[in-house]
Amino acid sequence: MSGLTRSDIDDILRLIDSSDFDELRLETGDLKLELRRRGAGASAPATPQPAPAAAPAAAPASKPAQDVAAPVVASGGGSEVPSPMLGTFYRASKPGADPFIQVGDMVSEDTVIGIIEVMKLMNQVTAGVAGIVTDIVAQDGKLVEHGQALIRVQPA
Numbered sequence: 001m002s003g004l005t006r007s008d009i010d011d012i013l014r015l016i017d018s019s020d021f022d023e024l025r026l027e028t029g030d031l032k033l034e035l036r037r038r039g040a041g042a043s044a045p046a047t048p049q050p051a052p053a054a055a056p057a058a059a060p061a062s063k064p065a066q067d068v069a070a071p072v073v074a075s076g077g078g079s080e081v082p083s084p085m086l087g088t089f090y091r092a093s094k095p096g097a098d099p100f101i102q103v104g105d106m107v108s109e110d111t112v113i114g115i116i117e118v119m120k121l122m123n124q125v126t127a128g129v130a131g132i133v134t135d136i137v138a139q140d141g142k143l144v145e146h147g148q149a150l151i152r153v154q155p156a
Contacts, residue, residue: 082149103134111127113125130156
């Protein structure tokens with residue numbers, strides 16, 4: 001066990017976002033974390049990478065994401081729902097399952113629009129706004145950054 005909690009990792013990400021640093025490497029116990037801002041250092045995107053452990057802990061059940069960013073008003077009067085954190089975005093609860101939402105679906109503030117995985121923790125992301133889904137911007141299974149648009153919603 002690395003001793004870092006989910007809250008510790010969120011704090012680290014917030015500190016990096018508010019700093020002038022472009023790169024962070026952190027090793028503690030069996031955990032190795034490497035973060036880079038877009039365009040800094042190597043050409044690979046920033047990804048937290050846990051080191052292999054002898055007995056990996058079971059991933060906790062999905063939970064709502066904390067510190068969800070407020071929807072951003074986009075051109076045309078709609079809203080963009082931003083990613084509340086850095087991680088891998090998934091449109092469905094598991095491979096082969098139906099996506100949480102489709103273009104044309106009506107969503108409310110509490111509608112789950114996807115899951116963001118951060119270091120084997122699955123975090124449900126809600127729309128935070130009511131309306132009709134006009135576009136799904138984030139690609140399934142791809143890295144998203146904090147604040148990056150996930151979907152676009154037009155008020156109904």
